Amino acid sequence: MKIFIKRLPSRFGVLLLAIFMMGCLPKAPGYPFRPASELKGEAQKLSDNLEDYIKKWAKGEVSARLPENILPKGYDTERFKNVRLVSFENIDPQEQWVTRTAHNIDFNKLYGSFPDPHCTYLLAPLIYAPFGSEMIIEGEFPYCRFFNIQTSPPFDGEGYRYDKFAGNGEVAIVDSDIVPKPGNINPFLPNGKRMAKNRSYKVTYKMAMGNANTLDPSHSTPYRGDGNVRYGSAIQVQGPWGIDTKSGHGRGIWDFGDVWIRYYGIDHDKFPTGGVSFPKIYFQLKTGEKFAIIADYEGFIEASEQTMANRNIGNNDPASYNGRDIGWDKQFGIFLQIATGGARALYKNTEADKAYVRNLHKGITGRGADMPAPASLEPHATGCNYHGYLTNGMSIKKGKVYVLTGRMPTFPNTRNGAQTLEPAQCRYWSMTSYDASFPFSKVAGLENTSIMDDEIVLDADRNYVIVYSRKEDRPRNATPENGVTWVDYGDTCTQAFTLRWVSVGPEWSFDKTPNELNLPWKRTTWSGSQYDKSIIGNNDRNGFLGAYHPVRHYMDKKKFEDLGINISKKSLPDWE
Known part of the structure; x- marks a missing residue:
């Protein structure tokens, strides 16, 4: 093969x-x-x-x-x-x-x-x-x-x-x-x-x-x-x-x-x-x-075919562009997303900087929110047309943990041989993270973690608590019995996260589906000409996704352990 x-x-x-x-x-x-x-x-x-x-x-x-x-x-x-x-x-x-x-x-x-x-x-x-x-x-x-x-x-x-x-x-x-x-x-x-x-x-x-x-x-x-x-x-x-x-x-x-x-x-x-x-x-x-x-x-x-081992690099808290107030960015192109990441990492945040990123992307690809279709559509080269790609970045210092909380949309649970494909709110949902220092790596876009919908512990209301940490920093109470899904973050401090939310409308979709109609290009990606951070860019549930918005938490390992047992998203502090 x-x-x-x-x-x-x-x-x-x-x-x-x-x-x-x-x-x-x-x-x-x-x-x-x-x-x-x-x-x-x-x-x-x-x-x-x-x-x-x-x-x-x-x-x-x-x-x-x-x-x-x-x-x-x-x-x-x-x-x-x-x-x-x-x-x-x-x-x-x-x-x-x-x-x-x-x-x-x-x-x-x-x-x-x-x-x-x-x-x-x-x-x-x-x-x-x-x-x-x-x-x-x-x-x-x-x-x-x-x-x-x-x-x-x-x-x-x-x-x-x-x-x-x-x-x-x-x-x-x-x-x-x-x-x-x-x-x-x-x-x-x-x-x-x-x-x-x-x-x-x-x-x-x-x-x-x-x-x-x-x-x-x-x-x-x-x-x-x-x-x-x-x-x-x-x-x-x-x-x-x-x-x-x-x-x-x-x-x-x-x-x-x-x-x-x-x-x-x-x-x-x-x-x-x-x-x-x-x-x-x-x-x-x-x-x-x-x-x-x-x-x-x-x-x-x-x-x-080249592969690499997990890289033991970095030991720092998240930078401001990955910090406590940062939510998610919607992806409308791989090149656009990488150029955006480069600009933000260089702290180029003015409207002129954003216009430059738009013009760079348009000049190289012919794509843009102001272009006629198909150049203004969400699907982009090598991306799946049925995905809502949401992205952000994170750094975890040793001794600390990163937590995501939110509500999981319903999905057809098929992998154990289900006889039918039942309609649901989405077809598939996963969270994958990558080595964010890829320009300095011989293998670009190195996978580090990935977890999909049916691997995540859910409560009666379909809420989840996902804890990321190095293995030695896993909290004692980060267990399925306590309502927690723990993910081994590995030794790479700074990683880029991508949420893949797959919808096939209307049978596997609903009013919170993060497609281009609900989350338009101009308003929901950082470089957009009418970017509105409140839609999905804030780290809270006041935006479009509401309860389905993955909220980000950051704290000491001990702080998480102090939460005790039977942990829920309501018990998590916003950001420590």
């Missing part, structure tokens, strides 16, 4: 290190860097040349290996080698996917690039096909809590996808909307038969040029639609950093597309692959030729 880590490009890691060392951020590129009409014209030429080559290959007139003049100038030649055509009959799904399987946290072997370890990720990192062709994905519904398919968006020339991780989000089809093959059952329907044996599907993406939302209205909140046809593109443009050798990689502006599949909350007896084989991907031209394009991914895998 090929394994990958959804990693930040090394060039970006070097850039971030320079930011923190030099105390400055890169110049914001102007938007647009080139007219969309020009980019569309060049993309169409790439498409036409590729289609002509595929037809010649199908007739036996040219080699299966694609020559450089057919490939997009800008793709990572170190990560993708020997790019070649494969006939339909010879497609092996094992060669199409690289995977990161769900796993338990092991402090001796931690993975990077901000994964949720309760999820198995399947990535087809190279799809390449002309406009007008169709991409077909055939597989089986996995045995898990949540499953979806996402493909790089249709080509519009307005939005960019820099180095596959920064830009517009993929176009998704979620488990419940997929029509199964004749004679099969979709186990993800509300109250559907989860254990059905016949569970095959077939999904089609039309490779298209145009606006994602015009082509397919399902590409907007709640990202639901009828039928098994969606729109995407296997040709992508990387924007100004594709030719910028100072801040970007400078390889060129063109790139392949990709496909992401996620299995969250896998049934225990089907762990970690969901109990199904890899799906098969193939393309079909309008003239009938069927094919796939694959590559040797060893360079990609070698760079991505």
Whole structure:
């Protein structure tokens, strides 16, 4: 099995290190860097040349290996080698996917690039096909809590996808909307038969040029639609950093597309692959030729398989930007969130600083709250369209503990072989933390802790008390018997937390769902032009989420032990 880590490009890691060392951020590129009409014209030429080559290959007139003049100038030649055509009959799904399987946290072997370890990720990192062709994905519904398919968006020339991780989000089809093959059952329907044996599907993406939302209205909140046809593109443009050798990689502006599949909350007896084989991907031209394009991914895998042990670094209380009054920030882009973290860590908090972060993000990705859809939508490159991502940071000094209290939304409790998928307030909920000093780490985005909904102790009102500490600082009363979930924080002092709140509306959603309608971009992320800290940014339950807002507490170990037994969120001091 090929394994990958959804990693930040090394060039970006070097850039971030320079930011923190030099105390400055890169110049914001102007938007647009080139007219969309020009980019569309060049993309169409790439498409036409590729289609002509595929037809010649199908007739036996040219080699299966694609020559450089057919490939997009800008793709990572170190990560993708020997790019070649494969006939339909010879497609092996094992060669199409690289995977990161769900796993338990092991402090001796931690993975990077901000994964949720309760999820198995399947990535087809190279799809390449002309406009007008169709991409077909055939597989089986996995045995898990949540499953979806996402493909790089249709080509519009307005939005960019820099180095596959920064830009517009993929176009998704979620488990419940997929029509199964004749004679099969979709186990993800509300109250559907989860254990059905016949569970095959077939999904089609039309490779298209145009606006994602015009082509397919399902590409907007709640990202639901009828039928098994969606729109995407296997040709992508990387924007100004594709030719910028100072801040970007400078390889060129063109790139392949990709496909992401996620299995969250896998049934225990089907762990970690969901109990199904890899799906098969193939393309079909309008003239009938069927094919796939694959590559040797060893360079990609070698760079991505690197792990690290938990780092014993730091011993300090939280900085002011992670302090007692700080709540949560809503994520609308990985690049935007990292740039925000860099600005806040440098104490750049003025309106001009926030405008700079917005302009930097817009110049590199073509995204922004003031842009037309899809560039103004919550989904962003490599993020899941059905997640509400909420983030903040924390530091824990030795001898102290960090506590989260709040109310858990209802979820379908499936991992022990439930027969049906019951409607609930959400589909999945997890809290994962990462080594926040990633610019100084050889593995970026190093996981440190993770806990999901059904692993958390709840009281009769679904309230939780989650205690984080180093092992030697675990309070004696931090036990399930006392209503407490304890998490080993490890030895890394400063960590970045991400709450993943997965909703599939309307069946697995409610009025507190943290989606872009309830928590709009301009108002709920730190750099937003109308940012209102009171919505989710304060450390209290007076904002939008109310009882469901995870409130942060910080105190001495002894202070927590003094709370005694039968601990509840009402007994916790605000911040000591």
